[in-house]
Amino acid sequence: MIAIIVPAHNEELVLDACIKSLQAASAHQHLANVAVEILIVLDDCDDASLHVALRHDVLVHTCQHRNVGMTRAAGAEMMLARGATWLAFTDADTVVPYSWLAHQVGFGTDAVCGVVQVSDWSEHSGSVREQYDAHYTPMDGHRHIHGANLGVSADAYVKAGGFRALAAHEDVRLIEDLERTGAVITWTAVNQVTTSARKSCRCREGFGDYLKSLAEPHAMG
Known part of the structure; x- marks a missing residue:
């Protein structure tokens, strides 16, 4: 069984699109004989994230960690107990392509690290995007x-x-x-996901904070 695990903290605005993309990826023709289960781990949510998740045929687990490492680990532990042989992780503000899951398991390696693309740069200046593009290498063999x-x-x-x-x-x-x-880890660009560049990021020191740091004066040096 393949498990997809998504941590979420107050993601009512984006969770629906994420789940729909995961369900599509789970239905890929190369996975026709493979069971796929999606788990949404709701961490200290006080918005409508639970109601959004319950509209879909997914598993839901609630916790109060406010710690992304603990939240991902809790989801993994739950799915391992259900017999998962492969664990796929993404974020609630992310949309995956149809071939995302099929590519992951198709490599036949122990782990797969993929790349991301930003869905909307409107919250950032042009210089932030230029700096990001200058330092990001979305190609096979990357180390992101x-x-x-x-x-x-x-x-x-x-x-x-x-x-x-x-x-x-x-x-x-x-x-x-x-x-x-x-x-054995595969570093690939073929299963690129689309994620948010929002400034109101949920995880401190994560991708959103990295983008915001590019706007600071020292980032121009």
Whole structure:
């Protein structure tokens, strides 16, 4: 069984589009004989995220961690207990392509790190986008790590110790732990996801804060 795990904190405005894209990816023809389950992990939500999730045929788990590492880990633990052999992770403000999941499992490696593209740059200046593009390499063999586009086999995940209880960079730590255990990792650009560049980001020191840092004076040096 393949499990897709999505942490969410007050994501009522974007969660519907995320889930619809995941359901489409789950129905890919190359996965016709594979069970796929989607789990939305609602972390301390006080908006309508729960109602949005319940409109879909997905699993829902609620928690009060306010810690993305703990939230991802809780979702993984739940799906491992249900028999998942592959864990796919993305974020609630992200839309995945139809072939996203099929590509992840099709590589046959222990883990897959994919790239992201930004859906809307309107909240940022042109210089921020220019700096981002200058430093981002969306090509095979990249070394970018995004919790919004990450997959790992259940065996490799358990061997590496899973996600740590980190408020940020939990995805980077997992990949470091996977590398220490000798896991084979695919760094690919073929399964690019589309994510938000919003300034009102949910995770401190995450992708949104990185984009905001590009607007600071020191970023121009």
